[in-house]
Amino acid sequence: MLLLPKGNPVKESIDPSRINIPEAFAKLARSSFTGYLRFDTTRGTGILIFNRGRLISALLESGSGSQIAYDALAAIFECSLSGNVVLNIYRLSPELALGIHALLHGDVLYQAQEVKLLDIKALLGKLKQDKVTGCLRIYTQEHVALIFYREGTPLGFFHDGSTEIEKTAENSMSVAKLPGAKIDVLAAVEADEQDLADLLTSGDVGAIWAKAKQEILQERQVRDREASRAVEMREADRRSKVEELFKSVATKHIGKIGTSLVEKEFEKTFVGESLVTEKGLNGFYQRLCKASRLVAGPSAVKAMLDEMQRGFQGLGK
Amino acid sequence: MNWDIIQLTFWLIAGLVSFYFSIGNARVWTSIAVGFGFILIGQLIPQAMPYLPGLEIPQVEAMGYIVGTISILVMTHGFQEYYIFSRTLELEGNKIAVYLVTLGVTACSFVFILINPEPDQRTLEIIRVVENVNWVFLSLINIDLIRKICQNIKDSPISRGFAAFILVFVFIFIWRGSELYIQVYNLSDPVVASHFPFRYQLSLLCQNVGNLLAGLSVGGTFLFLARLLR
Structure with missing residues (x-):
C-alpha cells in the first residue's frame, strides 16, 4: 500500500466507475491542477500526480509489483470501470507534487522500522553523512507524515492537510509519537520539472480508456454469460x-x-x-x-x- | 330351464351399471361403457319378445340385432382408444360426441331398416349371423387389445379392472361363438339337431351359460372398476 499524506482534499470517496476519467483529466489540465489522485482499488493503490495541469506521474502499486506510466493508467482505468474503487483527489503545491513524484519513483532504503526501537539521532546523522536526498516517511495505520531531505539536510515536512512543504515539525513529529509508528527511509531521484513528460499529451489516454472500457465490457459479458449459464x-x-x-x-x-x-x-x-x-x-x-x-x-x-x-x-x- | 329371465335380469343390471359408469367417469370410458350398455338393448329386444307386445315386429327384431352389432363396434372402438392412450398418453374427443355418434349410427340403421323391404326370417337370420360374427372376432381382438393395455398400465389402480375385461370377453366369445356355431351348422333345426344331439346341447349350454356369465361379469367388472376408480 502506498503511504502518502492526504494533502488538501479536493474531493474524497468518489466512485470513479461513474466518471469519464479522460474528461476529468482534461478538466484538471484546463484548471492547471496540481496535486494527486489516489485510486484505492482491489488490485492495489494507484497514484496519478498532476503538476500545473500536466500528468507527470502514474503509478499502480500492487502486491505483485508496480506498474508505471501508461501501463498504470490502463490498469487504473480497468479497475475503475470494474467498480469497487475509491478515488480521492488532493491539492498540493508544485514543489510538493514534484517531491512526491521523486519519492514514488525512488528507492526504499529502510522499511517499516519501529520508531520506538530506532535511534533517530543516529539515523538522521547517517542521512546527513550519506547526503541522502529523499525523505523519511513516518506512519501509523491512520496517519502519514513525510520529512524531505536534500543531500542530508531537511527541507521541510508534509502531513495530512498540507498543500505545501511546511517548515514546522510539530504535526509530522506528532505521528512519530503515536503507538505503533514506523519509519521508512526513501531515496528520491530528483527530476527537473521541465524534463517530466505530460502523459496526457505524449500518449492517447482516450484510446487507453476506450480499450479498458471495451475489455471491461467483454469481461462483463463473459461474466454475465457465465452467471446466466450457472443459473x-x-x-x-x-x-x-x-x-x-x-x-x-x-x-x-x-x-x-x-x-x-x-x-x-x-x-x-x-x-x-x-x-x-x-x-x-x-x-x-x-x-x-x-x-x-x-x-x-x-x-x-x-x-x-x-x-x-x-x-x-x-x-x- | 328358462334362461331368458335370468340372463335378461343380469344384462339389465350390467347395462344400467355400465351406462351409469359412462356418465361419471373419464371420457375414455364412454365408448366402452356405452358399448356394454347397448348389449342390454340388443339382448332386451330378442329375449323379451315373448313377454312384451310389439317386439315381434321384424323391423324391431332387426334393430335389436343391429344395436347388438353397434354395441361391440362401439366398445371395440373404446378399447382401441384406451390402447392408443396407454401408448401415446394422448386422448381426444368428448363424451357428448360419443353419445351423439352412437345415436346417429343407430338412427341411420333404423332408417335403413325402414326404407328397405320388411325383413323376412332369412334376412333376420343373416343379420343375426352378422352380429354374432362381429362379436366373435372382435371379442378375440379385444382380448388381445386388453392384454396389451394391461401391460402398458401395469401396477396402476385400474389394471386389475382391465384384467377382468379379458374374462368378460372370454365369456362373450363362448356365448356368441356357440350361437354362431348353431347358426352356421343350422343345429337349431330339429332334424339336424337330432343327428348331432350332443353338439347341439353342448353348444346351447355354452351359449346360455356364456350369456349368463357375460352379463354377470360385465356388471361385476363395472362395479369393480367403480370401486377401483373411487
Whole structure:
C-alpha cells in the first residue's frame, strides 16, 4: 500500500466507475491542477500526480509489483470501470507534487522500522553523512507524515492537510509519537520539472480508456454469460430433481404409466423453459390430474398430487 | 330351464351399471361403457319378445340385432382408444360426441331398416349371423387389445379392472361363438339337431351359460372398476 499524506482534499470517496476519467483529466489540465489522485482499488493503490495541469506521474502499486506510466493508467482505468474503487483527489503545491513524484519513483532504503526501537539521532546523522536526498516517511495505520531531505539536510515536512512543504515539525513529529509508528527511509531521484513528460499529451489516454472500457465490457459479458449459464444449470438441475421426484411419486400411486404421464406433462408444461415455477406447476398438476383419472380414481390421484406438492416444497427449502 | 329371465335380469343390471359408469367417469370410458350398455338393448329386444307386445315386429327384431352389432363396434372402438392412450398418453374427443355418434349410427340403421323391404326370417337370420360374427372376432381382438393395455398400465389402480375385461370377453366369445356355431351348422333345426344331439346341447349350454356369465361379469367388472376408480 502506498503511504502518502492526504494533502488538501479536493474531493474524497468518489466512485470513479461513474466518471469519464479522460474528461476529468482534461478538466484538471484546463484548471492547471496540481496535486494527486489516489485510486484505492482491489488490485492495489494507484497514484496519478498532476503538476500545473500536466500528468507527470502514474503509478499502480500492487502486491505483485508496480506498474508505471501508461501501463498504470490502463490498469487504473480497468479497475475503475470494474467498480469497487475509491478515488480521492488532493491539492498540493508544485514543489510538493514534484517531491512526491521523486519519492514514488525512488528507492526504499529502510522499511517499516519501529520508531520506538530506532535511534533517530543516529539515523538522521547517517542521512546527513550519506547526503541522502529523499525523505523519511513516518506512519501509523491512520496517519502519514513525510520529512524531505536534500543531500542530508531537511527541507521541510508534509502531513495530512498540507498543500505545501511546511517548515514546522510539530504535526509530522506528532505521528512519530503515536503507538505503533514506523519509519521508512526513501531515496528520491530528483527530476527537473521541465524534463517530466505530460502523459496526457505524449500518449492517447482516450484510446487507453476506450480499450479498458471495451475489455471491461467483454469481461462483463463473459461474466454475465457465465452467471446466466450457472443459473440455467442450477435451474435445469432443479427441474430434473423435481421431475425425478414426481416420477417416483406417480409410479408409487398410479403405476409405471405414471412415469410416462409425468414426463409428457412436464415436457408440455415447461417446453423451452428451465425454470420450474409454482404457477407453471399448477397447469402441470391440472393436466396430470386429468390424464391420471384415466388409470386411477380421484382419491389415488389426489394423494399423488398432494405428495408431489409437498415434495416440491421440500425441494425448495 | 328358462334362461331368458335370468340372463335378461343380469344384462339389465350390467347395462344400467355400465351406462351409469359412462356418465361419471373419464371420457375414455364412454365408448366402452356405452358399448356394454347397448348389449342390454340388443339382448332386451330378442329375449323379451315373448313377454312384451310389439317386439315381434321384424323391423324391431332387426334393430335389436343391429344395436347388438353397434354395441361391440362401439366398445371395440373404446378399447382401441384406451390402447392408443396407454401408448401415446394422448386422448381426444368428448363424451357428448360419443353419445351423439352412437345415436346417429343407430338412427341411420333404423332408417335403413325402414326404407328397405320388411325383413323376412332369412334376412333376420343373416343379420343375426352378422352380429354374432362381429362379436366373435372382435371379442378375440379385444382380448388381445386388453392384454396389451394391461401391460402398458401395469401396477396402476385400474389394471386389475382391465384384467377382468379379458374374462368378460372370454365369456362373450363362448356365448356368441356357440350361437354362431348353431347358426352356421343350422343345429337349431330339429332334424339336424337330432343327428348331432350332443353338439347341439353342448353348444346351447355354452351359449346360455356364456350369456349368463357375460352379463354377470360385465356388471361385476363395472362395479369393480367403480370401486377401483373411487
